[in-house]
Amino acid sequence: MDELRDEAEQRMESLNTLANQVLKSYVTWHKPAAKAGNHYVPKTLLTDIFETMTEEQIAQVAENWVKKYSKDVMVMINKGHNLESFLDGFRVWLDLSGFQYTQHQDGGFEYYVIRFDMGKKFNFFMGKYLQFLVVEGLQVEDSHFEISDYTVMFRFKRE
Numbered sequence: 001m002d003e004l005r006d007e008a009e010q011r012m013e014s015l016n017t018l019a020n021q022v023l024k025s026y027v028t029w030h031k032p033a034a035k036a037g038n039h040y041v042p043k044t045l046l047t048d049i050f051e052t053m054t055e056e057q058i059a060q061v062a063e064n065w066v067k068k069y070s071k072d073v074m075v076m077i078n079k080g081h082n083l084e085s086f087l088d089g090f091r092v093w094l095d096l097s098g099f100q101y102t103q104h105q106d107g108g109f110e111y112y113v114i115r116f117d118m119g120k121k122f123n124f125f126m127g128k129y130l131q132f133l134v135v136e137g138l139q140v141e142d143s144h145f146e147i148s149d150y151t152v153m154f155r156f157k158r159e
């Protein structure tokens with residue numbers, strides 16, 4: 001409890017607020033993610049693995065994962081297989097993983113800019129994963145993806 005009190009004080013939040021956040025993250029992410037087969041892996045390990053692969057290999061891994069596993073995992077974690085349930089779970093994952101991102105809506109489109117800070121090839125993987133998932137897995141037609149050394153950006157038409 002002392003550790004939670006110290007964390008709450010550092011965040012300038014009440015202990016009750018922090019405890020509620022911890023419980024919410026457990027219920028909305030950690031418990032269902034574990035049931036779906038997700039495990040914690042150090043970012044440095046993932047970065048090193050992707051750095052040994054070609055872009056073609058990375059794209060193949062992303063596409064295969066989306067085709068074979070994404071629907072089952074999404075349903076187990078988010079209770080649905082649609083754009084809204086994906087985005088809800090994706091934002092929770094980004095927040096809990098500490099990845100910086102912005103999200104806004106403009107002109108009927110929803111925009112995301114995400115900074116992973118895990119190297120160019122991890123960005124490439126995440127960009128391809130998101131592209132395969134949104135376009136092929138969730139069949140969102142009006143979307144656009146950009147992958148740079150530092151960010152992954154995507155937008156899609158809101159219906």
